[in-house]
Amino acid sequence: MKVFYDHQIFSWQKYGGISRYFTELMSHLEDFGITYENSLLLSDNIHIKLLKKCSNGVSLPQFKGKIRTYNAINKINSINKIRKSEFDIFHPTYYDPYFLKYLKRPFVLTVHDLTHERYPQLFPKKDNTISLKRDIITKANRIIAVSNNTKKDLIELYNIPDDKIDVIYLGYSFNDLITETVHHLPNHYILFVGQRDGYKNFSTFLKAFAYINKRKPDVHLICTGTNFTIQELKLIKSLKLDDRITSMFVSDSQLNYLYKKALCFVYPSLYEGFGIPILESFALSCPVALSNASCFPEIAQNGGSYFDPTQPNNIGECVLQILNDNVYRQMLITEGHKLLLKYSWKKMTEEIAEVYRKTIQ
Incomplete structure (x- = not known):
């Protein structure tokens, strides 16, 4: 054939x-x-x-x-x-x-x-x-x-x-786990990956990060992909987060490094068909906080911590639970490793x- x-x-x-x-x-x-x-x-x-x-x-x-x-x-x-x-x-x-x-x-x-x-x-x-x-x-x-x-x-x-x-x-393939060091990272950061427009719900997430940062001032946000738009920069400035948020374009191996070192990965989309970043996070022992919407509960199951993507404070509390509770954090990592075995x-x-x-x- x-x-x-x-x-x-x-x-x-x-x-x-x-x-x-x-x-x-x-x-x-x-x-x-x-x-x-x-x-x-x-x-x-x-x-x-x-x-x-x-x-x-x-x-x-x-x-x-x-x-x-x-x-x-x-x-x-x-x-x-x-x-x-x-x-x-x-x-x-x-x-x-x-x-x-x-x-x-x-x-x-x-x-x-x-x-x-x-x-x-x-x-x-x-x-x-x-x-x-x-x-x-x-x-x-x-x-x-x-x-x-x-x-x-x-x-x-x-x-x-x-x-x-x-x-x-x-x-997902474990051949993808090659990492390349990314230098000059903050000591504590959460990770946002990929596109940010429309249904990706980034502006709501920025408000959630402001909520997180008030309670954890030493935590930064790293976003991979394109540079911030003028509108995004205005919102970041209005939330007084200029010195806490960084955008960078990275290779796959550098992205792996970012997952590995992140406190957690946050996926606030209103809708996705599948969500490969979920599997990337599982593979690299990065806890996942994500929307209780569309396919996410189906794919991440017990390996994810869920929030209402329309409510910034709910997103913030979900992320803070991962940051503050090491037992819960480790449970998410363990469940993620188990689930990854079903995807290849x-x-x-x-x-x-x-x-x-x-x-x-």
Whole structure:
């Protein structure tokens, strides 16, 4: 059997959970007797660059319109390969339905979350993701949901039959535990990872951190990812937290170091499809405080300490319990280690391979 993956997520995402998902999937397929091809000609994605036996995509210097150019050229190549149909099954990497009029083979779609559908008010009015997703979700031969929560949303919002959806959890690899020292860190800090806009609920969390800092003045906040926006800086200044919050862009190995040294990791999102940072925290013995929302209780189970993401004081009290109670802190770490054993990229790939087989039977 041969699977074809297209360009979409790798054209515009430099790093992130979805491109990591497909890279890990491709890297393990041979173990289950499946070959694959992708259509990348141009890409800056750091995950795909590490993948062997793959047309990993050439990177170009920065220029205006770079992402649009990448997408246009890669899409043309994808269409040409789809027309040739030299594969048994197609697995698109995102929700653009461009391929529907060319495809002669069955296709499987992974739905990572339905955040746009649940929180449309948090996205720009011109965002057409929902209409694109509706077209592709309703036409897929089979759908992979990354959590039972996502499956429930698919049934409720799109009326997809239960037996058409397979729930397959994402994975984690202990090969990811390489650490690289990050220098000049504060002695005591909590960690926030990744994007901060919209449903990530960062502004509410900043107010929660102000609550924490009043009670624990020596505790800092480290955020990984892009620099703070003007609006974020204004809020940080208004909360008098200028000297307690740092933003930094780090490599995966440096992020591992940050997890390892943090007092806890806080995940205040209003909605997620799965939440790979939960598994990263478990692996690196970092206690997790997270929202009692969407998939989080399903994925983190007894390994997480839960709060109401709409209430800054409740978030603050949840984090303070971890900081003040060493027995509770250690219990979370122990439970996290136990839970991590059920998540692996190889197990995920084995289950997806079975979905491929039953789709073309």
